[in-house]
Amino acid sequence: MTISAKDTDVTTKPKAINTSCNIAVVGGGIGGLVAAYWLAKAGVRVTVYEASDQLGGLGTFFQYRNVSLERFYHCMLPSDRHLLGVLREIGLEDHIYWKETSFGFMHYGRLYGLNTPLELLQFSPLSWVDRIRVGLTGLWGSICSSKGLDDVTCVEWLSRLSGRRAFEIFWKPMLQAKFGDRYHKVPALWFWTRFNREKGAGKSECKGYIQGGYRRIIETLAKSIEAHGGTIRLQAPVEKLDLTEDGQLTIHVAQDTPQVFDRAVVTAPIFFLHKAMANSRLASVAEQIDTEIDMQGVVNAVFMLRRGFTKHYWVATIDEEIPFQGIVESTTLLEKTDTAGVHLIYLMNYVHRTDPRFHQSDAEILEAYTTGLKRLFPDLQNEDIIDRFVFRAPFVEPLYTTGYQQRKPSTALLPGKLYLATTTQVYPEVTSWNGAVGLVREVVDELLGEI
Ligand SMILES: Cc1cc2nc3c(=O)[nH]c(=O)nc-3n(C[C@H](O)[C@H](O)[C@H](O)COP(=O)(O)OP(=O)(O)OC[C@H]3O[C@@H](n4cnc5c(N)ncnc54)[C@H](O)[C@@H]3O)c2cc1C
Structure with a gap:
């Protein structure tokens, strides 16, 4: 199966700039690597700090026999335009292969396919009426506007469209599968985005993988960063972010002497920031991050x-x-x-x-x-x-709750100094490599615009 590259995001190539700017990137997952790659390519001096001994974050790998396998299953979708744009830019697009895939639902020991209207009609755990309501919910979800869906829970929205019984049997288990007992707070907008990403506007489901695994993407990005003069530091957990007396940003890693940077982009989970910025000149900045986010x-x-x-x-x-x-x-x-x-x-x-x-x-x-x-x-x-x-x-x-769109942390935490591009900000995009790259692109564009 071939996916046309025409829809992928090719506007990601930043123009080279003449700068002595020095930027730290915290986190060596896909977000951090792509940020560092674009910044280095644009002529910025960049240093990536990764806490673990491996790059890739949640998309990292392990060696098994003669291959690299994903620690956590990973695949891409034809709609992942930001990610596919980067893969094209670094010369990996031709190594992606695509296949039609499908989804099954195991209900108390019995397996049902759930990929076509006919399969849905054969889904006997639901009554006939409920099967039709679930089908119509899917149809409505793919054509309705997302407006207002951040303020309604999935439970309210799906129960209204499919009925309470169908919600309990069909939708609730899928929400629980992702959010456990916190499913009832998740906004309908999360479901809407996910549903439309997976289904790709009504076409049959298709997924992609790259020859050699995600390791290939990680290593190609790392090489490109270094080829553009960037530095990657493994086993370098950032423990403190601070400002000097004259307002310069400092990054502290264990016993190292603190390093001074003009700016920093944090892609690591935000939770470390409260601790890293407490008792520092940035303490009041950390207070902007909603501590309720989990x-x-x-x-x-x-x-x-x-x-x-x-x-x-x-x-x-x-x-x-x-x-x-x-x-x-x-x-x-x-x-x-x-x-x-x-x-x-x-x-x-x-x-x-x-x-x-x-x-x-x-x-x-x-x-x-x-x-x-x-x-x-x-x-x-x-x-x-x-x-x-x-x-x-x-x-x-x-763990999204209604109104999350308004509460998610802003990307410019301290404009001109400290930027965030973390998983907590990808919403309403699905948390994925594509979502991370799309967010990083906004941040990098903002940074390069300033410089
Ligand atoms: C089971 C599972 C399946 C998934 N399936 C898919 C899929 O099929 N397709 C898809 O696109 N996405 C998938 N994802 C989601 C995807 O992996 C993530 O959305 C994406 O990797 C997030 O990238 P990131 O760079 O923003 O964050 P992360 O990958 O979390 O990277 C953050 C990095 O920061 C580092 N770090 C943490 N603290 C510090 C510190 N103090 N100093 C320095 N570094 C630090 C971490 O070690 C990590 O390397 C899946 C995730 C999981 C868990």
């Missing part, structure tokens, strides 16, 4: 198997007895050369970092997930499982 985490396991289960990329597994909320069967999208020939599935459970399930040992998680898998697929044998790994992330998706 984020959902994830516990995700990767299973390498000798067999696959379904033809669907993603299957929602809605059952209180099952300890994960979904299965991503990556091998429905990835080429064998990108999986070392094994069947690759991800099982995920979106939970808050304070939830005991976030802190279970790897062995406990793997035991529970394997039991859950066997329950769903009773013919699964121990010999089918080649390897299993667990990865957790505490800050994945903001």
